[in-house]
Every structure is written in structure tokens, then in C-alpha cells.
Amino acid sequence: MQSLYSSFPKITFFVVLDVLLVAFLIYQLYNLIRGTIAANIFIGFAVIFGLNFVVKALDMKLLTIILGKFVDVGIIAIIVVFQQEVRRFLLLVGKNASLQRNKAWWQYFFGKKDVEKNNYARIKPIIDACKSMKQTRTGALIVFAKYYDEQFYQNSCEVVEARISKRLLESIFQKTSPLHDGAVVISENKIKSASCILPLTEKTDLPAQFGLRHRAGIGVTEANEATAIIISEETGEISYAKQGRVKMNISFAELEKVLNKDF
Numbered sequence: 100m101q102s103l104y105s106s107f108p109k110i111t112f113f114v115v116l117d118v119l120l121v122a123f124l125i126y127q128l129y130n131l132i133r134g135t136i137a138a139n140i141f142i143g144f145a146v147i148f149g150l151n152f153v154v155k156a157l158d159m160k161l162l163t164i165i166l167g168k169f170v171d172v173g174i175i176a177i178i179v180v181f182q183q184e185v186r187r188f189l190l191l192v193g194k195n196a197s198l199q200r201n202k203a204w205w206q207y208f209f210g211k212k213d214v215e216k217n218n219y220a221r222i223k224p225i226i227d228a229c230k231s232m233k234q235t236r237t238g239a240l241i242v243f244a245k246y247y248d249e250q251f252y253q254n255s256c257e258v259v260e261a262r263i264s265k266r267l268l269e270s271i272f273q274k275t276s277p278l279h280d281g282a283v284v285i286s287e288n289k290i291k292s293a294s295c296i297l298p299l300t301e302k303t304d305l306p307a308q309f310g311l312r313h314r315a316g317i318g319v320t321e322a323n324e325a326t327a328i329i330i331s332e333e334t335g336e337i338s339y340a341k342q343g344r345v346k347m348n349i350s351f352a353e354l355e356k357v358l359n360k361d362f
């Protein structure tokens with residue numbers, strides 16, 4: 100009994116912290132891959148790791164060698180297979196440490212009123228454009244990128260670099276416009292680009308009516324620090340995507356609230 104107890108690590112502050120941090124990381128990982136195909140692949144990896152442990156314990160030499168080969172390349176395989184998820188995870192870890200974020204905190208404490216006032220002025224043309232596009236059932240996808248990753252967006256986009264205006268947004272998404280296909284990306288208080296082809300989410304548990312526009316809107320928020328407004332051409336319904344999740348059929352009051360927070 101004595102030896103069993105002595106084999107346990109002493110419970111210190113850092114042991115508790117260690118366990119809490121690991122639990123937090125596993126929870127974040129679970130959040131990132133929940134509802135995606137990656138979740139099944141993750142279970143596949145876990146089964147192989149578990150089996151390897153069992154066959155080793157049972158001293159089954161042949162299986163130990165075969166499964167051992169998988170486990171040896173496990174980390175590399177995980178990075179290759181979970182490329183998107185690793186990217187999202189690193190973004191998540193890095194976002195709180197970023198300079199821009201610190202700037203936002205500074206503004207929060209020292210210039211909140213100005214920020215809020217300017218924010219409403221920035222949001223209004225977007226809300227107005229959404230109202231009009233909802234009415235006319237014009238399909239649209241507007242992405243709000245916290246940090247404009249040129250490599251990510253510009254490969255597939257037309258550069259716009261224009262002031263945000265209701266009429267410009269409407270004209271871009273008008274069905275006869277050459278730029279109407281794809282997404283508009285707003286960042287740094289500008290319409291940076293239009294007609295962007297974005298990565299599609301691999302989620303398997305989305306509503307049946309969600310086609311490519313919705314999948315792209317959700318996909319971009321999984322791969323980047325971004326949120327997205329999706330207006331359905333079929334129903335005029337407005338959805339809002341953030342961190343890979345989507346709120347369907349949101350009202351304009353809700354839209355104003357979320358944009359005020361996220362944009």
C-alpha cells in the first residue's frame with residue numbers, strides 16, 4: 100500500500116495547474132474538431148495509440164512492430180492530417196498575445212466611447228446593405244477578418260481597397276456584377292477584396308439547406324480569426340458564423356450587437 104501511494108506524484112500547485120492546462124487544451128481541441136471529419140480521424144489515431152499500448156503490455160511482438168511504425172510517425176501524420184486544425188489551434192493560442200489585441204484593450208480602457216461611436220458609423224452601412232440584400236434575396240457572403248492575411252485572401256480575390264459603403268456592397272453582390280461570386284473581405288475598416296474563394300468547412304452536421312456559400316462562410320471562420328455574415332439567396336435569411344459555429348436567421352438587432360462586438 101505504501102509503495103502504491105509513493106508512486107503517486109505529490110499534489111502541488113503546479114501539478115494541479117498542469118492537469119487543468121491539459122484539460123483546457125483537450126477541451127479546445129475537442130471544440131476545434133467537434134462535428135468534423137477530423138473528429139473521426141482523431142478517434143482512429145486514439146484507437147491505434149491505445150492498441151499499441153495494449154499489445155506492448157501483452158508482449159505481442161508482431162503487432163507491436165506494426166503498430167509501433169504508425170505511432171513513430173504519429174506526430175508528423177497528425178500535423179499533416181490536421182493541418183487546418185493545427186493552424187486554428189495556433190491562431191487561438193496566439194490571438195491573446197497579439198499586439199492588435201493589446202491595442203484593443205488600450206482602446207477599451209482609454210477610448211471606449213470613441214470606439215463605440217465610430218463602430219456604429221462603421222457598422223451602419225453594412226447593416227443597411229444586409230437589410231436591402233435580404234429584401235431582394237441577393238446572396239452574399241461578407242467576411243470580417245481581424246488580421247488580413249494577404250497570402251490567404253489575395254490568392255483568390257480581386258483587390259478592392261475601398262471605403263465601406265452600402266451601395267458598394269450592394270453593387271458587388273448584385274447578380275449581374277462580375278464580382279458577385281464569392282466573398283467580400285472587410286478588414287482594417289475597408290473592403291479589402293471581393294470575389295474571394297474561401298475554404299469550405301468539412302462539418303458533417305450542418306442543416307441540409309446549407310450549400311457552398313454557407314460552407315465557405317463557416318470554413319473561413321474555422322481557418323482564420325474571422326467572422327462572416329451569410330445571406331441566403333434562396334430564403335433571404337441571414338446567418339452569422341464565428342469560430343466554426345453558425346447562428347441562423349438572426350435579426351438585425353442581433354446582427355448589430357454581434358458586429359459591434361466582433362468588428
Ligand SMILES: Nc1ncnc2c1ncn2[C@@H]1O[C@H](COP(=O)(O)OP(=O)(O)OP(=O)(O)O)[C@@H](O)[C@H]1O
Nearest residue numbers: 238280281296297309310311312313315331332333
Ligand atoms: N468556396 C467558396 N468561397 C466563397 N464563396 C463561394 C464558394 N463556393 C461557392 N460560393 C458562393 O456560393 C454561391 C453558391 O451558393 P449555394 O447555392 O451553393 O449556397 P447556399 O449555402 O445554399 O446559399 P443560398 O441559400 O444562397 O443558395 C456561389 O455562387 C458563390 O458565390
